[in-house]
Amino acid sequence: MRNTAQEFAYCEIKKRIIDGKLVPAQPVVEEEISARLEISRTPLRAALQRLEHxxxxxxxxxxxxxxxxxSAKEVKELFTVRCKLEEIAVFEATAHATExxxxxxxxxxxxxxxALESGxxxxxxxxxxxxxTAIYRLSRNETVTDFLSLINDRIRRYRRLVPNHRLERAIAEGEEHDQIVRCMAERDAEGAGTAMKQHIENSLKTALEAVEQYERNKQEVW
Structure with missing residues (x-):
């Protein structure tokens, strides 16, 4: 069992990174974080080592x-892997899902x-x-679920870069989720996989737009 101070530091710092409160490329100053979290440097360093991993x-x-x-390179890599794993998850979940x-x-x-329509x-x-997450659970594939959990923690950072969804993308994203559910209800595993692939590919486009906007904003600051 991990040290409770280490676990607290790990969870708190990770949440702040994903929520965007600790911004990309921001220096990690151990003294400041240690004082803010009211913990010693030893568990903090262990937590940072996990986050580095x-x-x-x-x-x-x-x-x-x-x-x-x-970077655009990272987001492309993350979504490429996510797409393959999500296809596997929804394919297997389709066979197991009850009414x-x-x-x-x-x-x-x-x-x-x-939520999309309200922004x-x-x-x-x-x-x-x-x-x-419900689809991962229904897939009963623990390996896929574990990998997706790690990938999605990193992907969520990109979703917070530019929070405003265009209306047309919001409508399309809503329809994509509906299509996935419809295919699953019809026990069309291949169709569900195709719908999921399209959904992830469209999400990649949105994430890349967010990175481009982030880079423009950063240049304007400088």
Whole structure:
């Protein structure tokens, strides 16, 4: 069992990275974080080591740490892997989903659409995460689920870069979730996989736009 101070530091720093409160390329100053979290440096360093392993913190050539930067290259790599794994997950989930499971997914799809149309980013991320997590659970594939959990932690950073969804993309994303559920209800595993692939590819386009906007904003600051 991990030291509770280490676990606290790990969870707190990770949440702040994913939420964008610790921004890309921001230096990690152990003294400041230690004081803010009211913990000693030993558990803090252990927590930072875990985050470095998960690619949320990176070590520079001089040995100093910073919050991992973002790039179009990384987002393409993450979404390429995510796409393949999500296809596997939904393909296998289609065979296992009960009527009750499908009703749960349909309800989450409705909540995602409402959040998209209102532009509520927190709800978009929350219900989107619950929708995909439900599919992972239904797949009963623990290996796929574990890898997707790591990948999605990094992907969520990109979703927060530019929070405003265009209306047309919001409508399309809502329809994509509906199509996934429809295919699953029809026990069309291949169709569900195709619908998921299209959904992830469209999400990649949105993420790349977010990175481009982030880079433009950063240049304007400088």
């Amino acid at each position: 998960e690619k949320l913190v990176e070590r520079l050539e001089n040995g100093r740490l910073r919050i991992a930067d973002i 009750e499971d499908l009703a749960e997914l349909a309800g989450l799809a409705d909540k995602i659409r409402a 509520n980013l927190d709800d978009i991320l929350e219900y989107g995460s619950r929708f995909h």
